[in-house]
Amino acid sequence: MRVRRLHDWPATVPEARAVQEELRGLVDLAGPGPEEPELVAGVDVGYSPEDDRLVAAVVVLRAGTLDVVEEVAVSGRVRFPYVPGLFAFRELPTLVEALERLTVTPDLLVCDGYGLAHPYRFGLACHLGILTDLPTIGVGKTAFVGACEPPGPERGAWSAITDGGETIGRALRTRRDTKPVHVSQGHRISLSNACRQVLELAPRYRIPEPIRQADRLSRRDI
DNA sequence: GCGACAG
DNA sequence: ATCTTGTCGC
Numbered sequence: 001m002r003v004r005r006l007h008d009w010p011a012t013v014p015e016a017r018a019v020q021e022e023l024r025g026l027v028d029l030a031g032p033g034p035e036e037p038e039l040v041a042g043v044d045v046g047y048s049p050e051d052d053r054l055v056a057a058v059v060v061l062r063a064g065t066l067d068v069v070e071e072v073a074v075s076g077r078v079r080f081p082y083v084p085g086l087f088a089f090r091e092l093p094t095l096v097e098a099l100e101r102l103t104v105t106p107d108l109l110v111c112d113g114y115g116l117a118h119p120y121r122f123g124l125a126c127h128l129g130i131l132t133d134l135p136t137i138g139v140g141k142t143a144f145v146g147a148c149e150p151p152g153p154e155r156g157a158w159s160a161i162t163d164g165g166e167t168i169g170r171a172l173r174t175r176r177d178t179k180p181v182h183v184s185q186g187h188r189i190s191l192s193n194a195c196r197q198v199l200e201l202a203p204r205y206r207i208p209e210p211i212r213q214a215d216r217l218s219r220r221d222i
Numbered sequence: 223g224c225g226a227c228a229g
Numbered sequence: 230a231t232c233t234t235g236t237c238g239c
Binding site: 047 | 230231232
């Protein structure tokens with residue numbers, strides 16, 4: 001699929017912040033996003049324990065059956081330090097290469113990490129949404145910014161993640177008695193639809209299937 | 223000022 | 230992210 005080249009990859013913190021400030025105004029939070037997506041892609045990155053290599057993985061699933069339609073893994077090198085809030089600049093360059101090698105265009109992109117629920121309201125999922133112009137969802141495994149009450153114990157229970165009075169995401173229980181995931185909007189999808197999609201994509205495990213598959217692939221090829 | 227901070 | 234053993238539960 002085609003990915004827009006809106007900027008060069010920044011090498012420094014100030015450059016990266018400038019890119020975020022420039023692109024954050026382009027984010028579409030109105031959605032509503034696809035009602036019944038046909039193809040859903042998951043993206044994740046795995047890191048080498050011994051050097052600076054990383055593997056970006058994209059797995060496309062048929063939404064109805066969760067069957068794998070296409071897989072792409074691309075290896076690269078870390079070119080940006082881990083700075084909370086600028087996490088996307090580590091993974092995006094190689095992730096974009098992997099997406100460009102996709103022969104199909106997904107209807108929805110599920111990202112490992114945050115979208116709106118981000119210190120500058122522009123996490124990896126928002127950034128990837130702008131570059132691909134696809135609806136994107138951010139799914140985080142741990143809390144980052146904002147606060148929320150613990151949702152009820154049942155699958156499907158959720159509570160709002162708020163920060164300074166504004167709602168930036170939801171803690172969503174995808175599996176009974178299991179730690180919730182943190183869902184936030186990336187681009188071109190509403191928060192309620194994002195949660196509905198995440199729930200449908202995680203019928204069995206805590207982590208939505210597209211991300212689980214991408215995670216497996218990124219570790220296998222490192 | 224200090225610590226905490228997606229992966 | 231990654232380094233790590235056992236353990237509890239389906």
